[in-house]
Every structure is written in structure tokens, then in C-alpha cells.
Amino acid sequence: MKRCLIFAALLLAFATVTSAYPGIGKLSMDQTAIAAIFEGYAKYAAACDVEGFMSIWDVDGIKMAHGKPAVIGKANIYEQTKKNFDGTRGKFDKVMELNLEEIVVAGDYAFARGTYISSLTPKNGGASSITDGKFVTVLRRQADGSWLIYRDIPNSNVPTK
Amino acid sequence: MKKILSSTIFCLLMLAAVQSQTMTTAPRTPDEQALSMVLSSYADTVNAGDPEAWISLWDTDGIQLPQGAPMNVGRSAIWKANKDSFGAIEMKYSIIQNEIVVFGEYGYVRGTYSYTFKPTIDSKPIAFAGKYLTICRRQSDGTWRIYRDTFNADAP
Numbered sequence: 001m002k003r004c005l006i007f008a009a010l011l012l013a014f015a016t017v018t019s020a021y022p023g024i025g026k027l028s029m030d031q032t033a034i035a036a037i038f039e040g041y042a043k044y045a046a047a048c049d050v051e052g053f054m055s056i057w058d059v060d061g062i063k064m065a066h067g068k069p070a071v072i073g074k075a076n077i078y079e080q081t082k083k084n085f086d087g088t089r090g091k092f093d094k095v096m097e098l099n100l101e102e103i104v105v106a107g108d109y110a111f112a113r114g115t116y117i118s119s120l121t122p123k124n125g126g127a128s129s130i131t132d133g134k135f136v137t138v139l140r141r142q143a144d145g146s147w148l149i150y151r152d153i154p155n156s157n158v159p160t161k
Numbered sequence: 162m163k164k165i166l167s168s169t170i171f172c173l174l175m176l177a178a179v180q181s182q183t184m185t186t187a188p189r190t191p192d193e194q195a196l197s198m199v200l201s202s203y204a205d206t207v208n209a210g211d212p213e214a215w216i217s218l219w220d221t222d223g224i225q226l227p228q229g230a231p232m233n234v235g236r237s238a239i240w241k242a243n244k245d246s247f248g249a250i251e252m253k254y255s256i257i258q259n260e261i262v263v264f265g266e267y268g269y270v271r272g273t274y275s276y277t278f279k280p281t282i283d284s285k286p287i288a289f290a291g292k293y294l295t296i297c298r299r300q301s302d303g304t305w306r307i308y309r310d311t312f313n314a315d316a317p
């Protein structure tokens with residue numbers, strides 16, 4: 001009976017993992033770990049959680065955000081992220097959804113591609129600002145086998161004015 | 162005379178290559194050199210207004226992630242979305258390659274780009290600058306082609 005329950009739990013976990021990313025299909029262990037990084041990315045960004053957000057970055061990470069030059073190194077990414085999150089936290093309700101369409105692992109590097117939708121709604125009223133776009137992210141395997149974000153470049157689908 | 166002509170053409174080609182791309186990272190291995198060449202060809206074909214040569218750099222399953230528009234999935238979609246922009250405007254495009262990493266059958270080049278273009282003949286040139294990350298995939302014959310290409314502007 002106990003074995004049946006464990007088997008059922010494993011099946012359920014498997015179904016949950018495979019159904020979350022229909023564009024990718026059955027996830028390997030590395031892909032599952034990488035998908036969790038992106039779940040963290042969306043969660044920490046929405047919560048403006050600087051420490052959580054930085055926990056998924058490689059020490060040599062490079063953030064290539066739209067509208068500014070590349071930010072090189074985790075310490076600099078921390079400074080930029082803190083400034084950004086501090087300016088948003090408490091003033092806006094922030095929602096971020098990431099949809100992974102591809103995770104490719106090759107040796108100690110991997111890349112992921114997907115789309116995002118984010119919205120910022122002023123807490124004191126006013127219209128929401130909604131942005132949709134896409135990203136390519138390179139991840140690097142760490143000495144302990146875990147994965148962290150190494151390069152990240154998003155861009156918006158909204159035409160530049 | 163033939164030698165002088167050949168040398169002149171070679172020098173001009175080298176000059177054109179240097180003008181269209183600069184490297185802050187030196188490719189070390191044959192694969193890195195090949196990846197670097199793909200990116201320099203990207204710039205050269207844009208500057209030459211040669212869409213056929215440009216699309217030949219792409220993998221059949223390539224995906225372009227352009228700023229300001231949804232993804233173009235597959236080489237035929239990339240061709241359809243880009244072919245008419247070649248030669249439609251006067252454009253000078255250059256790239257800098259900051260990093261080349263090869264991992265198995267894939268590799269990426271990261272860097273910055275800048276370009277100026279004139280919307281009309283009489284217009285003043287407008288300048289843009291940004292950054293890119295291009296992932297290439299090794300083909301069955303050992304060559305490399307663009308598999309994923311994404312970029313964005315440095316200006317808000």
C-alpha cells in the first residue's frame with residue numbers, strides 16, 4: 001500500500017513537471033533544476049525580493065536588460081536590482097509570468113528561451129502598465145552541480161517609439 | 162599587375178572586415194574562430210545589403226528574437242520578416258564581439274552593436290546602439306549557423 005502511494009505521488013510529480021512546460025515535454029533532472037530557476041526569477045521579481053533574485057545569479061553573471069548597457073558581475077547586478085526593486089516595492093503591485101519554451105543543456109552550460117508578461121499597477125490607483133516580451137538566458141553549472149544564470153537578455157514585443 | 166590587384170582587393174576586404182567588427186575577445190580555437198566569422202559575416206551581409214547571404218548564416222530551425230516584435234520561428238519566417246529591410250534604407254552596421262563560448266554542439270557570441278541609418282536620402286543619420294546574444298548550432302558538416310539571436314537597445 002505504501003509503495004502504491006509513493007508510486008502515485010511520483011506519477012503526480014512527474015505529471016506536474018511535464019505539464020508545466022508543454023513546449024519542452026518531459027524534463028531531465030538538469031532541465032527541472034533550470035525550470036526552478038525561472039520559477040524563482042518570476043517569484044522574486046514580482047515580490048521585489050532582492051536577496052532571492054540575486055540567489056539565482058552566477059558570480060560572473062551579466063544582465064543585458066533593455067534600455068541600458070550590460071551590467072557585468074553579480075555585485076553590479078545587485079546594485080542595479082536593489083535600486084530597481086526599491087523604487088517599485090510598496091508602490092506597485094507587480095505580476096510577472098514566464099513561459100519557458102526551450103531548455104537546452106550541453107555540458108556545463110545551458111540556455112533557455114521563453115516569453116514573459118509583466119504588469120505594474122500603482123497601489124494608489126491608476127492604470128496598469130503591461131509589457132510582454134521574450135528572453136534568452138544562458139546558465140552555467142556550478143561546482144556543486146546546481147545551475148545559476150550566467151547571461152540574460154530579454155526584449156519587449158512592443159515596438160520602439 | 163595581377164598580384165597588385167589581388168593584394169589591393171585583399172587589403173580592401175580586410176579593411177571592410179575590420180570596419181564592420183571589432184573584437185575584445187580573441188577566438189582561440191577553430192570553433193571559436195568559426196563562430197566569430199559567422200558574426201562578422203552577419204555584419205558584412207547587412208552592410209552589403211545582401212539578404213540571401215545573410216539568411217544563409219541561419220540554421221533551418223533558427224529563431225530570431227527581435228526587439229519590438231514577437232519571435233520569428235524558423236528560417237523561412239526569418240526570411241519573410243527581414244528580406245525587405247535589406248537595401249530599403251542606407252545603413253552602416255558594426256558589432257563588437259566581447260565573448261565567445263563553445264559548449265558541445267552549441268556556442269554563443271555576446272557583444273554590442275551600433276548602427277546608423279538614414280530613413281530617407283535627405284535625412285540626417287540616426288544612431289542606435291545596443292547589445293546582442295547569438296547562439297549558434299554546429300551543423301552536420303561541422304560548420305556553424307545562427308540558432309537563436311536576440312538583441313536590445315541601450316537607450317530606453
